[in-house]
Amino acid sequence: MADDNNDEFEFEYTKPTSTVSHVTRQSLITKTTRTINQRRLSERQKSVESPPVEQPKLKMLYGRDLKEYDNVDVENLLAQLSAEELEQLSEEVDPDDNLLPPSQRCKDQTSKSATGPLNRKKLLTFLTKFAAEQEDWPEFKQFQPGVKKGKIFIPKETDTPDQSSDEKIILDLEDGAEQALDDASEADLVDLAGILGLHSMLNQDQFHNSILNKGQRIGDKFESIVKAPTPKKLPFEPDNITDPEATAKQVIANDPNLKELNWNNIKFIPRETFKKMFDGLKNNTHLQTIHLSNTGLTDGPAEKLVEALKENTTLRTISLESNYLSGPMLRTLIQSLLAKQRILEFRACNQRPIIMGNRIEMEIAKAVEQNDTLLRLGLCFDVPCARQKVTDHLQANNDNIRINRVYNVQR
Structure with a gap:
């Protein structure tokens, strides 16, 4: 010790x-x-x-x-x-x-008692009056008009030669080269500048034309402005010649040759035709794809489609883009896919009511998360949470199909 x-x-x-x-x-x-x-x-x-x-x-x-x-x-x-x-x-x-708690680490040093309640108007009036009564700070030099105070900036003299003077550049050219340059057009000179690598003197199109040996366009000069290429004129797509009445009867009759129904861009289809076709879709066992984009479909006939999707087991792809479906109807359509869970692709972008709302988008995302077969969904979500949930679940469905396919191949 x-x-x-x-x-x-x-x-x-x-x-x-x-x-x-x-x-x-x-x-x-x-x-x-x-x-x-x-x-x-x-x-x-x-x-x-x-x-x-x-x-x-x-x-x-x-x-x-x-x-x-x-x-x-x-x-x-x-x-x-x-x-x-x-x-x-x-x-x-x-x-x-x-x-010690934070409130007790700094002591209260305000020992002066309050002079009265705070009056913002009186305070501003006092500050304005006090500022006006204050004298200006004294200046070392009195102001004189036209006289600069302090040092006057004088730029330093440099020894660089005057760039404004014209200097002749003498080039040693071979015999005949000087004559060839004198006789060359400005387009040829542009091509020659591109070959020599003087890309700073040319625009992008002129430089690439000279490198790829495509030749310069007529009228190309060193001051030419790059213009966008003229778009190619393409003919208009022909109108859809499908007969809605005839194809609706084929759907009702369960025609085995009708596996794809295309009514895209057909205007003024009667509401009754939509309803008849959707009624026949309930028991149809051959139709796999339906295209109803830009057909003027509204919520009324779409109610029949909701009933058909709850019973049909062969349909795989549905396209309802560019129509007049409301947000609640889109939610109901996607929820109806849960009955059989056979649809692989559902597209319904570009509807007339553009904004669906947060509540409807979250309900759509919830319905998609319960669907184990849907692989592609064409909808525009404004809520990031709903968009992320839908994306993650669709990715999981695609991964499950890939895993099952690889497992079957290995077996």
Whole structure:
């Protein structure tokens, strides 16, 4: 054992449990009261397996032996202090002490009493008047019109030659080359500049034409402006000659030769024709694809389509783009796919009511998450959450098909 005079001590600070009744003294004592627990460093080192670390020896503090304060009751000492002494003592508290709440780390230094309620109008009036009565800052030099203050900027003289002077460039050309350049047209010179790599003198089209040996266009000069190529004229697509009445009868009769129905861009189809075709779709076992884009389809006939999708088991692709379906109807159509879960592709973009709303989009996303067969969905979502949910689920459905296909091939 080491001598008591040579022992070293470690100080631990803990928050006191007792308080003083006086409110002001209680808050100050909470900030400043510290109970000093001492224990011998030699005893602590015995309980630690790691090699001892040398600690600085602390036997004296401010010229006094620390052993005198082992049995001092700090709370009684603080209770004997006056409010002024406690205020002075609180200024020595570390504001970053973690044992104190943030509201007590910074003391309130506003001792001046309020002069009255805040009046914004009077305050602005006072500030305006006070600013107007203030004198301007004195200037070292009085203002004089036409006289510049401070140093006048003078640019440094450079030794670079005057670029405005015309200098003749002498080129050593072979025999006949000078005559060929004199007789060459400007288009030929443009082509020659591109071959020599002077791309900074040419526009992009001229440079590529010279590199690819396509020849320059008539009238090409060094100052030519790049123009967009003229679009090719293509003939209009022919009108859809499909007879809606005849094909509707084929759907009702369950014609085995009709596997794809295309009514795209057919205007003024009667509502009754839509309803008859959708009624026949309930029991049809051969039709696999329906294209009804830009046909003026509305919510009325689409209700029959909802009933058909709940019963049909052979349909795989539905396209209802560029029509007049509302958001609730689109939600109902997608929910109807859950009855049989046979549809692989459903497209319904570009409807007349462009905005479906957050609630409808989230309900559509919920219905899609319950569908295990849908692979492609053509809808525009404004809500990022709904769009992300639909994308993730469709990706999972595609991954499941790929996994099953690879598993069957390996077997």
